[in-house]
Amino acid sequence: MLNFWKNLSVIKKLYAVVGAMALLVAIELGTLVFALSTLSSVRAFVGGEGLWSKAQKNAIHSLTSYIFTKEQHYYDDFHKYMQIPMGDRKARQELEKPNPDYAVVFSGFIQGGVHPDDIPGVIRILRNWGHVSYIQRAIVAWTAADGLLEELISKAEQLRTIFSRPDVDHEEVKRILAEINQLNVALTEYETEFSSVLGEGSRWLEHLLMLLLVLAVITIEGTGLYLTFSFAKGLDRSLLELNHATKEIGQGNLGITVPVHSKDELGQLAQSINKMSRDLDLNISQRLLAENANQVKTLFLANMSHEIRTPLGIILGMTDILKDPQVSSVEKLKYLEVMENTGHNLSRLINDILDITKVESGHIDVELAAVPLAPFVDELRSMMQVKAVKSNVSLNFTVSDHLQQMEIQTDRNRLKQILVNLINNALKFTEGGTVQLSVDSVGSELVFDVKDTGIGIPTDQQDRLFQNFFQVDASSTRQYEGTGLGLVLSRKLAHSLGGDVVLKNSVPGKGSTFRLSIPRQGLVKTQVVAKPEVKKLADAELDLRGIKVLVTDDSEDNQVLIMHYLKKKGVQCDSALDGEEAVAKVAETHYDVILMDMQMPRMDGYTATRVLREGGYSGAIVALTAHAMKEDRERCLSVGCNDYLTKPISPDLLYTSLANLTQKSRSSILGEPK
Structure with a gap:
């Protein structure tokens, strides 16, 4: 055998x-x-x-x-x-x-x-x-x-x-x-x-x-x-080469390649190992980047929790103090002012988060209009001067002579938002020094340089400054508060305007200079043209006495707050806790305006608005919602709302909305000639 x-x-x-x-x-x-x-x-x-x-x-x-x-x-x-x-x-x-x-x-x-x-x-x-x-x-x-x-x-x-x-x-x-x-x-x-x-x-x-x-x-x-x-001798060379290559790859040497001597199975195996080595090198690099991004994001979320809880703690603490009967009227006004300022800071934080979300999802709105440079810079100086005085910082704004009479086609609000972020950063990290904004043109770009004499940025941190959720100091003992959103948001907004935000230079202990650049296309001399006056409602037109409003909100606290605002203006108020109750009350009583919360139990505001419109209600319906995205406004208007207000409610915006919606009906309600 x-x-x-x-x-x-x-x-x-x-x-x-x-x-x-x-x-x-x-x-x-x-x-x-x-x-x-x-x-x-x-x-x-x-x-x-x-x-x-x-x-x-x-x-x-x-x-x-x-x-x-x-x-x-x-x-x-x-x-x-x-x-x-x-x-x-x-x-x-x-x-x-x-x-x-x-x-x-x-x-x-x-x-x-x-x-x-x-x-x-x-x-x-x-x-x-x-x-x-x-x-x-x-x-x-x-x-x-x-x-x-x-x-x-x-x-x-x-x-x-x-x-x-x-x-x-x-x-x-x-x-x-x-x-x-x-x-x-x-x-x-x-x-x-x-x-x-x-x-x-x-x-x-x-x-x-x-x-x-x-x-x-x-x-x-x-x-x-x-x-x-049986076949070891004929395969010895190829196997030795393949074995050596796999050992090297196993030890982390992903740059090795296996010689390909033929197109047979062993040659194909050598090609596959080479491809695997390249793919492993790429995948490991991507995994390390992902792990680093996840760690940075975790630090950001922890900091964000701190930044939101801190103003909430102040507001709740001040509320507790105001309950003390021994607190004087002067102290109460002081504490109320602190609560108001803290609430505005919290609102700005939430707006920054929303803006980041809009930019990431591609839903950022850019509205181009003519912006005169010199008046715009003067307005910006007035806005930031109060904070500069509180920080004991000298604030200097300069516009090059050849730009004094010029205007730029851009989004005024987004441009202001970027510069306010950059100047706020400069003021925060500068104590008793100087912050300067210089406006000039360089080539095809209009540049805004924000220079400070503050603490500067460590050299090893400068390359990562504009990464998502990055902060130079993310420790629990950090001296300066902040969310790490400002620079990232500013750069993304600048990109939406066709420009960029970069760190021009920074020296630890001596200060930093950030540069915002936007295209100078559309930079023209300001035309002296009489602009039409924007119609502003007079005090008499804001007289809301005699109108009847139904406040629909599932929060009784919100009802109390809104009805307090309305009763100050002599408005007759009624309330409903959800859409079903609102529909029932409208069937029994005529209301000039319905303030409609959009998220409620049993029947939400969207359904209630459709039911009212289908039932023949022709009065005004104003949507009240904490959802502040553009698509939320469009959804409210599409179901039949006449106007849209976001929470927290601004009394002035509420009065203006009601006045605009009831101007025609007020005259008949009060018995005045139309």
């Missing part, structure tokens, strides 16, 4: 080896397919249990939040989360039938969040492996847990009934809450039992399949070794 094998031609040896390998590979593939299919089914089953458990926990959390807040959306969230275990239960109950309707089974598991590709595997587990003790015990725990969910839904309905009454029985609520906690504990025990049983079953199945795979692998590896030794 040995002689026969020795005398056998190489091609026949290869045929024999290939035939044996093909048979062994087919056996291994069959084993693998069976193993993967079975393990995939178990994985899908375990994944479905995870979704079931998570939905149950979220449902109990939402129900608990509903108890403490009585907000309808928590009750709705409870039923939304309960759809997942209810769908799983529907599928399980159908599969327990002798001839199940698989359309119902698929529908139930889809409702339960199981991926459509995983559903056949879960069905195989329940139908074909249901007799296995592990699966039987898991189904018993599942069935028992479903029974507890029925009780949980019953408790939710009891709570809804209690909260619908005028007088809430708090003792009854406490009792139900205790029962819900007991149900949660019991459900957790069943979930633990379910997971434990499936874990035991998975390990048993894994050991069985692993034994089969090991036997198949050992056989194939034995054949592979024989093949390797």
